[in-house]
Amino acid sequence: MLRKIFNPARLSRFQRTMVTVSSSDALVSTEVDDKTGYATVTLNRAPVNSLSLELMTEIVKTVDELERSNIRGMVLTSFSNKVFCAGLDIMEMVNPDLDRLRAVWTRLQDTWASLYGTSFPTVALINGHAPAGGCLLALCCEYRVMCNNFNIGLNETQLGLAVPPWLQGTMRQTIGTREAEIHCIKGTMFNSQDALKIGLVDELAAENGEAMQRALHYLNTFKQMSPYARSATKLLMRNKDIEDMKRGRKEDVERFVENVMNSDFQNGLTVYLQSLKNRKNK
Numbered sequence: 518m519l520r521k522i523f524n525p526a527r528l529s530r531f532q533r534t535m536v537t538v539s540s541s542d543a544l545v546s547t548e549v550d551d552k553t554g555y556a557t558v559t560l561n562r563a564p565v566n567s568l569s570l571e572l573m574t575e576i577v578k579t580v581d582e583l584e585r586s587n588i589r590g591m592v593l594t595s596f597s598n599k600v601f602c603a604g605l606d607i608m609e610m611v612n613p614d615l616d617r618l619r620a621v622w623t624r625l626q627d628t629w630a631s632l633y634g635t636s637f638p639t640v641a642l643i644n645g646h647a648p649a650g651g652c653l654l655a656l657c658c659e660y661r662v663m664c665n666n667f668n669i670g671l672n673e674t675q676l677g678l679a680v681p682p683w684l685q686g687t688m689r690q691t692i693g694t695r696e697a698e699i700h701c702i703k704g705t706m707f708n709s710q711d712a713l714k715i716g717l718v719d720e721l722a723a724e725n726g727e728a729m730q731r732a733l734h735y736l737n738t739f740k741q742m743s744p745y746a747r748s749a750t751k752l753l754m755r756n757k758d759i760e761d762m763k764r765g766r767k768e769d770v771e772r773f774v775e776n777v778m779n780s781d782f783q784n785g786l787t788v789y790l791q792s793l794k795n796r797k798n799k
């Protein structure tokens with residue numbers, strides 16, 4: 518079943534004035550360029566944009582608002598020029614409250630579904646490291662421009678977490694079945710050059726300004742195209758994955774809870790957190 522293809526009512530709104538959508542919450546800020554109709558959505562959770570329940574809630578809310586507005590494209594980026602997004606907030610998984618843990622995973626599923634299923638074109642401007650959930654955000658976008666000298670990948674297995682089927686699918690679509698299988702299992706982190714080679718990102722840039730130019734160039738390629746045909750084609754490709762995820766979501770939440778509550782995982786997490794701190798103190 519098609520979730521939302523292109524609502525013809527939106528077309529008439531496109532032809533009127535552009536609305537600036539802005540999030541009142543500081544965790545995510547949105548700026549819409551009235552001339553182009555492109556929104557820049559910036560993740561603002563210092564220090565590393567780790568995905569807490571609250572940050573994911575804001576991302577979903579922002580994308581929903583943009584979907585209801587008349588924007589023509591979106592660039593997703595980070596306030597920091599060092600970390601795009603450090604993945605799920607590890608503290609959400611340390612001796613967690615079970616209800617909150619379930620809510621965290623459910624919101625991660627929602628974040629994936631809403632970003633993956635936008636009717637408007639999306640570009641990730643990856644201006645810093647993007648491990649695990651950071652890579653997930655980038656994968657949801659249609660196009661990825663990455664600044665040099667950072668790392669990206671689905672490193673979940675390195676932490677003792679299983680990669681869920683819906684995210685495996687997005688990785689498969691991006692880098693191909695064989696490579697996705699190998700690198701999801703290994704938890705490979707790629708530097709920018711290798712990420713380009715394997716197709717995990719589409720273009721590299723020396724710095725943020727150049728990355729933004731490249732991102733806007735991608736969005737501009739749709740300027741003369743029928744928004745209906747563009748949006749319908751994208752969603753006809755992606756909606757089945759979203760419906761599949763939704764059908765299996767309860768089972769997926771329980772698999773994650775079981776994974777996180779396992780004592781080996783909890784012990785490993787303590788060691789991992791300590792290794793992050795040691796690395797910092799070196």
Ligand SMILES: CCCC/C=C\CC(=O)SCCNC(=O)CCNC(=O)[C@H](O)C(C)(C)COP(=O)(O)OP(=O)(O)OC[C@H]1O[C@@H](n2cnc3c(N)ncnc32)[C@H](O)[C@@H]1OP(=O)(O)O
Pocket residue numbers: 564565567568599600602603604605606607608625646648649650651653672673676678679680681684793794797
């Ligand atoms: C299961 C599959 C579905 C996918 C979804 C979720 C799975 C996940 O996302 S699990 C999380 C995986 N993330 C990581 O493994 C990243 C860990 N972090 C790093 O590698 C580095 O921090 C990073 C390269 C992102 C940035 O390096 P630096 O710029 O050098 O910063 P620091 O390492 O000094 O970090 C600053 C500060 O932030 C804390 N931090 C880092 N990452 C996280 C995180 N994911 N969650 C919570 N907190 C995080 C880090 O410990 C430092 O804290 P302080 O020592 O208190 O300053």
